[in-house]
Amino acid sequence: MRALLQRVTEASVRVDNVIIGQTGPGLLILICAMQGDDDSAAAAMAAKIAKLRIFTDDAGKMNRSVRDIDGTALVVSQFTLAADTSRGNRPGFSQAAPPEEGNRLYQLFTEKLRAEGVACETGAFGANMQVSLVNDGPVTIWLDT
Structure with missing residues (x-):
């Protein structure tokens, strides 16, 4: 699995102008x-993210996890993270899992993250979504299993 994490003060996802x-x-x-x-892979990614220490402690060092701060997560499926731009100017997405399997693993990842003690809300798999966020830091981290 591939994930792009952004530490946020707030984030939301809309479909048809409704926050979901x-x-x-x-x-x-x-x-x-x-x-x-x-x-x-879904279980490993969820466990890694739940424990990843990217939130600041009292000394200002990134030493706390999302669980440590009682934070929450907004999980949004994004097949374009699989983009292959090695040839030409149009990205290819053949490295992404097929839609049915991608949705199953997306749902499983979210369940596993909740089981790790992180409250989650989600986007809508396959929908045209608008994501808004306030990146805190900014802190943005790329993970691959």
């Missing part, structure tokens, strides 16, 4: 299931 998911202080997680990913 949002978070306060915590994480915006853009997530993409890749070809060959399985349940263990």
Whole structure:
């Protein structure tokens, strides 16, 4: 799986101009299931993100996890994270998991993140979404399983 994490003070996702998911202080997680990913990849990614120390402690060092700060997450599927731009000017997305499997792994990832103790809201898989955020720091981190 591939994820782009953004530490946020707030984030929301809209479909048809209606907010369907949002978070306060915590994480915006853009997530993409890749070809060959399985349940263990979703579980590993969720465990890594729940424990990742990218929030500041009292000394101003990135030493706290989203769980440590009682933060929440907004999880948004984004197959374009699988973009291959190595040839030409039009990205290819053949490295992304097929839609049905991508949706299953997206849902499983969110369930696993909740099981790790992180409250989550989500976007809508396959929908045209508008994501708004206030990146805190800015802190943006790329993860691959």
